[in-house]
Amino acid sequence: MDTASLAVGFACLLLGAVCGGSFGLPSKYVPKNTPWENLWGPFFFFVTIAMPLVLGPLLVKDFFAVYAQAGSANLVLPLLLGVLWGAGSMTLGMSFALIGLSLAYSLNYGAQIICGAIVPMALHHPERILTPQGIVILLGVAVCVAGVVVSGRAGILKDRSLTKDAAPSAPAPGIKSPGMPVGLVVAIISGFLCGCYGVAASYTDPLAKVAGEQFSNEPWRVSCATTAVILWGGAISSCLYCALQLTRNKTWKNLAAPGAGLVLLVALVMAFLHNGAIYLFNLGFPKLGDLGVSVGYASFMSFAIVVGNLHGFRTGEWKGASPQSVRWIMAGIAILILGVCVLATGNAMGQG
Numbered sequence: 001m002d003t004a005s006l007a008v009g010f011a012c013l014l015l016g017a018v019c020g021g022s023f024g025l026p027s028k029y030v031p032k033n034t035p036w037e038n039l040w041g042p043f044f045f046f047v048t049i050a051m052p053l054v055l056g057p058l059l060v061k062d063f064f065a066v067y068a069q070a071g072s073a074n075l076v077l078p079l080l081l082g083v084l085w086g087a088g089s090m091t092l093g094m095s096f097a098l099i100g101l102s103l104a105y106s107l108n109y110g111a112q113i114i115c116g117a118i119v120p121m122a123l124h125h126p127e128r129i130l131t132p133q134g135i136v137i138l139l140g141v142a143v144c145v146a147g148v149v150v151s152g153r154a155g156i157l158k159d160r161s162l163t164k165d166a167a168p169s170a171p172a173p174g175i176k177s178p179g180m181p182v183g184l185v186v187a188i189i190s191g192f193l194c195g196c197y198g199v200a201a202s203y204t205d206p207l208a209k210v211a212g213e214q215f216s217n218e219p220w221r222v223s224c225a226t227t228a229v230i231l232w233g234g235a236i237s238s239c240l241y242c243a244l245q246l247t248r249n250k251t252w253k254n255l256a257a258p259g260a261g262l263v264l265l266v267a268l269v270m271a272f273l274h275n276g277a278i279y280l281f282n283l284g285f286p287k288l289g290d291l292g293v294s295v296g297y298a299s300f301m302s303f304a305i306v307v308g309n310l311h312g313f314r315t316g317e318w319k320g321a322s323p324q325s326v327r328w329i330m331a332g333i334a335i336l337i338l339g340v341c342v343l344a345t346g347n348a349m350g351q352g
Contacts (some may be wrong), residue, residue: 006287006289008284009284009285009287009288010284010288010299011284012280012283012287013108013280013281013296013300014124014303016276016279016283016300017277017278017300017304017306018303018304018307019273019274019276019280020273020274020277020278021105021303021304021311022307022308023270024092024096024308025311026273027039027268027270030110030263030266031259034263035240036093036245037245037246037249038098038171038254038255038260038262038263039266040090040267041242041243041245042264042268043267043270043271044234044242047234047238047271048231048232048235048238049232050271051231051271051275052228055224056225056228058229059221060211060221061216063148065215066207066211066215066217066225067225070206070210070211071205074207075207075229076326077200078201078203078204078226078230079198079229081199081200081233082196082197082231083233083234083237084111084193084237085194085196085197085230086233086237086238086239087238087241088189088193088194088195088196088197088237089193089194089234090190090237090238091190092187092190092191095190097185097200098182098186098187098308099155099183099184099187100312103151103152103154103155103311104183105312106147106308107148107151107165107184108191108194109191110144110188110191110305110336111187111188111190111191111195112191112197113144113301113339114145114192114309115192116146120201120202121134121201123199132349133346136346137295139342139346140295140340140341140342140345140346141339142300143335143336143342144335146335146339147335147339148330148332148336150328150331150335151305151309151329151333153328154325154328154331155325155329157322157325157328158294158318158322160322160325161320161324162320162321162327163278174289197230197278200230201226201285204230207225207229208286219283219286223282224279227275227279231275231278277300281296284296284300286308293348295343296302299340299343302337303340305333306336306337
């Protein structure tokens with residue numbers, strides 16, 4: 001695999017990380033009294049149902065024929081793992097409301113690094129784990145995890161320093177405030193569930209071959225086809241939960257109330273950023289070689305953590321926080337960047 005292909009792969013991951021680290025940002029600009037499900041319900045509908053069904057046939061040659069030819073046996077695992085990813089994405093939305101963008105991104109995406117990087121390698125290339133390349137990759141994951149731990153410590157220190165003031169990460173309406181510890185746990189659990197996306201992507205090779213070889217789709221079109229399957233799985237968990245919340249809280253009527261147009265527009269913008277991140281990830285990781293999912297997922301998430309934290313600082317989430325907590329979060333970001341460099345080194349060791 002040539003250097004140019006690797007560079008293109010990492011460029012796609014970096015651009016995708018910018019989208020992934022930014023998709024939660026527009027949620028800060030909806031009215032403060034907007035119930036959680038009135039924003040995130042439409043968001044998940046756009047992400048998992050509307051956009052794949054509308055854009056898929058426009059972007060992929062013989063979109064539905066691809067799935068018919070691939071057969072149900074090659075779709076089951078991506079769909080089922082997509083259900084778990086959808087549950088993780090839904091709880092990530094909760095963690096944004098509970099502990100803020102900056103800390104939620106750090107913890108969630110850090111947990112995704114562990115699941116999304118290690119599990120695909122263990123499942124598909126276990127023989128690589130104890131090789132020099134595998135050890136370097138595991139070291140890179142460990143460095144990224146250390147960065148997450150440091151970031152978590154920063155969040156705890158930040159919370160302590162803001163207890164006398166109105167916390168900028170106060171929960172949104174419809175989300176009860178259980179305190180920082182519970183918010184941290186929610187963010188971490190959501191990360192492991194979201195990490196199932198990387199595992200699902202590792203099982204899409206048969207579908208990708210059908211879309212590319214039998215229907216002559218270019219790689220970026222193939223990416224759209226494989227992504228749609230995982231997103232449809234996510235619809236089962238995320239959209240169902242949001243529908244239950246809308247029913248339980250009797251907030252369906254808010255979707256047609258004055259001001260609902262702004263909320264729906266914000267949800268649509270978030271959906272484009274979110275799916276843009278996913279499509280770019282699916283386009284980038286195949287260019288990184290046999291361990292592309294493992295290395296690509298960890299690199300993608302680490303970049304996204306950095307972007308998410310930058311947005312957190314820019315929107316004032318750390319305003320009034322103690323200098324000590326700011327130093328910890330900056331150290332966490334630096335460690336994550338180092339982890340990405342180690343991962344890139346490990347990936348390069350396998351290229352010849």
